[in-house]
Amino acid sequence: MPTAEQLQYHPGLFDVNEQFALFDALQVEIPWTQTHITLFGKTHPTPRLTAWHGDPHCIYTYSGVVNQPLPWTPSLLTIKTRIESLTPGATFNCVLLNFYRDGSDKMGWHSDDEKELGPNPCIASVSFGSTRRFDFKHKTEANNKFSIHLESGSLLLMQGDMQHHWLHQIPAQKRISTPRINLTFRHILVPE
Ligand SMILES: O=C(O)CCC(=O)C(=O)O
Numbered sequence: 001m002p003t004a005e006q007l008q009y010h011p012g013l014f015d016v017n018e019q020f021a022l023f024d025a026l027q028v029e030i031p032w033t034q035t036h037i038t039l040f041g042k043t044h045p046t047p048r049l050t051a052w053h054g055d056p057h058c059i060y061t062y063s064g065v066v067n068q069p070l071p072w073t074p075s076l077l078t079i080k081t082r083i084e085s086l087t088p089g090a091t092f093n094c095v096l097l098n099f100y101r102d103g104s105d106k107m108g109w110h111s112d113d114e115k116e117l118g119p120n121p122c123i124a125s126v127s128f129g130s131t132r133r134f135d136f137k138h139k140t141e142a143n144n145k146f147s148i149h150l151e152s153g154s155l156l157l158m159q160g161d162m163q164h165h166w167l168h169q170i171p172a173q174k175r176i177s178t179p180r181i182n183l184t185f186r187h188i189l190v191p192e
C-alpha cells in the first residue's frame with residue numbers, strides 16, 4: 001500500500017450544496033470536447049469528454065497532440081483556491097477535466113508521469129457527481145492492488161514518488177447511469 005506521503009483521500013472537501021452548484025456550473029462553463037485516440041493505426045473516440053484549462057504558458061503534449069489551455073473560469077478558480085489551502089507548498093497552474101457521461105465512460109491504466117510535470121508531481125484530483133471506483137496496481141509487485149471509491153466532493157492527492165510505482169484507472173461500471181466530473185489539478189514546469 002502507498003504511504004500517506006504518496007496518497008491521501010479527503011472525502012467531503014466540498015459540502016453537498018457546493019457539489020451540486022459546482023457540478024452544474026462546470027457542466028455549462030466548460031466546453032466539453034470529444035477527442036480521439038489512435039491505437040495501432042485505428043482512430044477511436046476517447047471514452048469520455050475532456051477539457052484542458054490553465055495559465056497560458058501551460059502547453060501540454062498528449063499522444064503527440066500539442067494542447068493550448070483554455071482560460072480559468074470562476075468555478076475552476078474557486079476549486080483551485082480551496083485545494084491550494086490544503087496543500088501547503090503546492091500550487092497548480094493547469095487542470096485536466098474529464099466528463100464521464102455514464103458508467104460506460106472510463107479511463108485506462110496509466111501513471112501521471114508526463115515529463116512536463118517533473119519527477120515527483122503533486123496531482124490533486126477533485127470529483128463531483130456519481131461515485132466511481134478508482135483502481136491502483138503496483139508496476140512491479142504482482143497482486144499489489146487496491147481501489148478507492150471517489151465520492152462527490154472528495155479530494156484525492158497523489159504525490160511524492162507515487163507515479164513511479166503505481167498505475168491507476170477508472171474502470172467501466174456499466175450499471176452506473178449518472179454522470180461524473182473529475183478535475184486533476186497539476187503543475188506544469190515552465191522551460192527556462
Ligand atoms: O477520473 C479520475 O478520477 C481519474 C482521472 C485521471 O487519472 C487523469 O486525468 O489522469
Ligand SMILES: [Mn+2]
Nearest residue numbers: 110111112168
Ligand atoms: Mn491519471
